[in-house]
Amino acid sequence: MNATKHRTASTETYIMLALVFAFIGFVTGISQANDPHINMMGTVPEDFAKTIRFLMIAVMVLLIGGFVLNIERFDPDSLTRATIVSLLAMGMGVVTGFLVYEIAPFDLLQAILRGLGVTVGLTAMGIILALVVAITTGIARTSRFWIIRFITSTYVEVFRGTSVLVQMFWIYFVLPREPFNITISAFEAGVLALGLNVGAYGAEVVRGAIQSIPKGQIEASIALNMTSRLRMQRIILPQATVRMIPPLGNLMIELLKATSLVSLITLADITFQGKTAQQVVGRTTEIYILLPFMYFALAYPMTLGVRWIERQRRWG
Amino acid sequence: MGLNFLRTAIDRIYTGRSQRYQAGVKWGLLVLVVLVLIVICVLFLQSVLNPDPRDEIIGRWRTADGETSVEFFEDDTGLLDLGEISLELQYEFIDDSQVRIFTQTDEQVWQYAATSETVAIISPNFSFKKTNVVIDWRFARRIVPDMLKGLEVTVRATLIAFLLALLFGFIFALARRSPNRLVSFPAAAIVEFTRSTPLLVQLFFFFFVLPRYGVKLPAFQIGVVALGLHYGTYCSEVYRAGIDGVEKGQWEAATALNIDPRRKWLAIILPQAMPPMIPAFGNYLVAMFKETAQLTVLAIVELLTTAQTIGAQDFRYLEPITMAGFMYFAVSFPASLIVQRLEQRFGRKR
Numbered sequence: 001m002n003a004t005k006h007r008t009a010s011t012e013t014y015i016m017l018a019l020v021f022a023f024i025g026f027v028t029g030i031s032q033a034n035d036p037h038i039n040m041m042g043t044v045p046e047d048f049a050k051t052i053r054f055l056m057i058a059v060m061v062l063l064i065g066g067f068v069l070n071i072e073r074f075d076p077d078s079l080t081r082a083t084i085v086s087l088l089a090m091g092m093g094v095v096t097g098f099l100v101y102e103i104a105p106f107d108l109l110q111a112i113l114r115g116l117g118v119t120v121g122l123t124a125m126g127i128i129l130a131l132v133v134a135i136t137t138g139i140a141r142t143s144r145f146w147i148i149r150f151i152t153s154t155y156v157e158v159f160r161g162t163s164v165l166v167q168m169f170w171i172y173f174v175l176p177r178e179p180f181n182i183t184i185s186a187f188e189a190g191v192l193a194l195g196l197n198v199g200a201y202g203a204e205v206v207r208g209a210i211q212s213i214p215k216g217q218i219e220a221s222i223a224l225n226m227t228s229r230l231r232m233q234r235i236i237l238p239q240a241t242v243r244m245i246p247p248l249g250n251l252m253i254e255l256l257k258a259t260s261l262v263s264l265i266t267l268a269d270i271t272f273q274g275k276t277a278q279q280v281v282g283r284t285t286e287i288y289i290l291l292p293f294m295y296f297a298l299a300y301p302m303t304l305g306v307r308w309i310e311r312q313r314r315w316g
Numbered sequence: 317m318g319l320n321f322l323r324t325a326i327d328r329i330y331t332g333r334s335q336r337y338q339a340g341v342k343w344g345l346l347v348l349v350v351l352v353l354i355v356i357c358v359l360f361l362q363s364v365l366n367p368d369p370r371d372e373i374i375g376r377w378r379t380a381d382g383e384t385s386v387e388f389f390e391d392d393t394g395l396l397d398l399g400e401i402s403l404e405l406q407y408e409f410i411d412d413s414q415v416r417i418f419t420q421t422d423e424q425v426w427q428y429a430a431t432s433e434t435v436a437i438i439s440p441n442f443s444f445k446k447t448n449v450v451i452d453w454r455f456a457r458r459i460v461p462d463m464l465k466g467l468e469v470t471v472r473a474t475l476i477a478f479l480l481a482l483l484f485g486f487i488f489a490l491a492r493r494s495p496n497r498l499v500s501f502p503a504a505a506i507v508e509f510t511r512s513t514p515l516l517v518q519l520f521f522f523f524f525v526l527p528r529y530g531v532k533l534p535a536f537q538i539g540v541v542a543l544g545l546h547y548g549t550y551c552s553e554v555y556r557a558g559i560d561g562v563e564k565g566q567w568e569a570a571t572a573l574n575i576d577p578r579r580k581w582l583a584i585i586l587p588q589a590m591p592p593m594i595p596a597f598g599n600y601l602v603a604m605f606k607e608t609a610q611l612t613v614l615a616i617v618e619l620l621t622t623a624q625t626i627g628a629q630d631f632r633y634l635e636p637i638t639m640a641g642f643m644y645f646a647v648s649f650p651a652s653l654i655v656q657r658l659e660q661r662f663g664r665k666r
Contacts, residue, residue, distance in 0.1 A: 150344060157345055161645040161652065163606035166620060170641060173624075173633040253512070260514035264613065271517060278524065285528060288521040292513040299512040 017082055018089035025093025105286045108277060112290065115273035119298070122190050122259045122269065127252050129195025130202055134248070137199065138206025152203070159200035164258050168193040172265045190262040198255045202248055209244035210236060249306030253299050260295070270294055342653060349649065360457050386417075456635040459626050463636070466622030467643055473540050473618060474605045480544025481600065485551025492556060510549040516610050518542050523614050539614040547604055551597065558593040559585065591662035598655035602648050609644075619643060 140152045159167065172189040175182045184192075213236055221231040263272035274291045278284055377386050388394045388407060396403040396417070406418045491503035510518070522542040523535065533541075562585050570580040609620040617625075623640035627633035 153342070153345060154348070157342075157649060158645060161606075161649045162641045163609045163644060165609040165612070166606075166637065166641045166644055169620065169624065169633075170637050173627060174637055177631065177633065179634075257512075257514040260516045261610065263516070271514070271520075274517075275520070284524040288517070288525050291517050292509065292521065295514055295517060296509060296512045303512070 014082065014085050018085050021086040021089040022093035022096075025090035025095075026097035105283065105290060108281070108283065108286055108290060111277045112270050112273045112287070112294065115268050115270040116294075118187070118262075118267060119256075119259050119269040122187070122194065122262060122267075123252075123256050123298075125191045126194035126198065126255050126259070129191060130198040130251070130255060131248070133195060133199025134202025134206050137203035138210065141203060141207045142210055156200045156203050159197050160204075164193055164197045165261050165264065167197055168261060168265055186262065186265045186267040189265060190259070190267055194255055194258055198251050198258070201254075202251055205244050205247040205251065206240070209240040212243060213239050246306060246310050249302070249309065253302050253306070256299055256302065257295065342656075346650070346653065349646065353646070359453055452632070452635060455632065456639060459636055459639070462622050462626060463619065463639055463643065466617060466619040466640075467647075469536075469616065470605070470608050470618040471647075473536070473543070473608050473611060473616070474601070477540045477543040477547065477604055477608070478601050480541060481547035481551050481604065482597070484545055484548025485555055488548060488552035489555035489559070492552065493559075507549045507552055510546060515543070515546050515607060516613065518546055519610060519614055535614045536616050539611040539616050543604060543607065543611070547600055547607075550600055554593050554596040554600070557596075558589040561592060562588045594662050595655055595659035598651070598658055602651045602655060605648055605651070606644060 137152050137156060140148050141156070143149055168189060171184065171193050172186060174180070175184055175189075217235055217239075218231065221235050226234070259269055260271040262269055263275060266272070271291065274287045278287050377388075385397045386394055386405070387397070392406055392408065394405045394407050394417070396405050407415050409415050488503055488507055491499050492507065494500045494503075519539060519542050522538050526533075526538070566584055566588065567580075570584050575584070608618055611618050612621045612624070615621075619640050620637075623633075623636035626636040
């Protein structure tokens with residue numbers, strides 16, 4: 001027997017419904033929450049019962065919703081679907097509003113964000129140094145002369161074979177004393193170590209991209225009497241650039257993650273600020289849940305950016 | 317003639333034909349590393365085989381302004397360095413902090429006073445502050461046993477964390493491939509989140525947050541578990557890529573031939589999926605070995621921690637940290653060469 005065809009509403013309707021009810025729930029949740037922690041030296045409310053209760057409700061709501069969404073045989077009409085969607089959305093909104101407003105440590109955020117400038121600055125300058133080093137070294141590794149290849153290979157293997165932390169310690173602790181006597185600040189040490197290390201990895205990426213161009217194109221360019229420079233400019237680099245951007249993008253994200261190591265050289269990035277905040281206030285759980293989220297918030301746009309660049313197929 | 321035979325033999329063992337270009341560079345680098353190792357061993361042996369009592373400096377003091385320094389040798393003689401001139405002297409210790417100095421023209425009693433500029437301890441083993449020696453080979457020789465202890469801890473942590481990473485990676489991969497979205501979505505979220513977060517922050521999280529909720533483990537185990545979880549997320553990608561790399565036709569053929577799941581996995585899928593996974597895991601093993609340096613923050617006494625502690629005693633960082641870096645390099649560079657060899661044998665493009 002054929003089932004009667006139900007006219008179901010479009011997906012956009014459900015989405016709008018969900019957003020409206022989520023907003024209603026969010027406001028409700030906020031209204032139920034206590035005042036947020038504004039004063040850093042204030043006491044922490046030790047009563048987690050309310051939070052646990054709401055967490056349990058949230059888990060139940062999500063479970064029921066997941067169950068409902070997963071059942072293949074269940075085929076409600078649009079009214080039932082709309083009811084379920086709006087209830088789910090409001091439940092999630094209430095929970096989110098309450099948790100965000102009650103638990104969100106705004107003052108901790110303020111304290112930790114003091115280190116954001118250092119982190120972003122380290123990342124930016126590290127990326128610049130790493131790109132410069134990677135491109136020059138990568139191209140040098142394809143040179144005709146064995147000695148150039150050997151020297152750059154040594155640099156690449158040495159900097160890839162030791163960890164970033166060792167290099168950072170070496171630059172920060174060994175260089176200022178005898179026999180080198182180079183005064184270097186913690187920020188410069190961090191930028192140097194990060195740039196040189198990630199640059200070594202990047203050099204391998206660049207070299208691989210250049211060498212992955214089919215040999216036939218190089219032979220054709222020789223047959224067409226192109227100079228080596230013209231060949232590099234017109235044939236090799238445009239194609240190699242496309243191939244090396246995704247791995248280089250991943251390396252940039254690794255650089256962002258490696259900036260957390262400068263907290264061990266007593267440089268005030270967000271990890272260091274988190275550690276000091278922990279010693280002052282002692283709200284360990286919140287700090288060390290907030291900190292990864294901040295790194296995630298910094299890294300995820302970079303991930304999306306890399307994927308966006310990957311999707312741009314036309315280059316020059 | 318023999319050289320030619322040797323070269324072809326090495327080529328055949330070490331690398332394929334198309335890789336000879338890169339093999340020359342890598343081979344040369346390995347030879348260089350071995351030569352440097354030999355030179356360092358010879359220098360060490362030299363100081364062992366020809367001990368000069370004047371070389372056995374047991375103490376070196378320096379005044380607060382840094383102008384005057386004195387070195388005490390083993391045979392009760394010493395050298396007083398006044399900047400422009402040096403005077404021979406003889407000494408005898410009156411007690412722990414006072415020493416009587418005899419020069420040719422003078423007899424003085426010096427008192428040791430501990431400030432931030434002078435040396436740290438008076439004991440049978442003096443510690444000293446360097447004056448003008450570039451690389452102190454005796455110091456380097458003395459710290460080798462401690463560094464090797466740190467290296468042992470590092471290697472142990474790496475191996476255990478690697479096994480944990482393989483295990484966690486397998487679990488994460490299974491969870492992500494599950495058709496049940498309630499299982500796969502949190503697993504994917506955890507994996508993405510862990511990959512976007514630095515290992516250091518995760519170490520702090522496990523070390524500071526877990527004890528508050530009842531999980532009280534020693535620092536070494538916590539660090540190893542955190543490292544294993546972090547790299548388990550990377551390994552889960554390897555597992556997924558490996559299993560997805562088996563052609564779809566193999567799955568369909570197994571279904572068509574009515575092969576039961578156990579045999580399908582053991583006889584058909586895994587033997588084809590595993591070879592490309594091996595060099596990837598090898599890469600992650602090498603990476604984990606280098607990342608164990610971050611376990612410093614958990615007060616685990618591994619290689620870099622030992623180097624830092626030794627350096628902080630006398631503010632003499634050159635030898636310990638260089639030696640630590642060299643040890644990291646000496647282990648990870650041959651390992652990465654082995655992984656490259658594995659990649660050529662087991663890699664995907666054959």
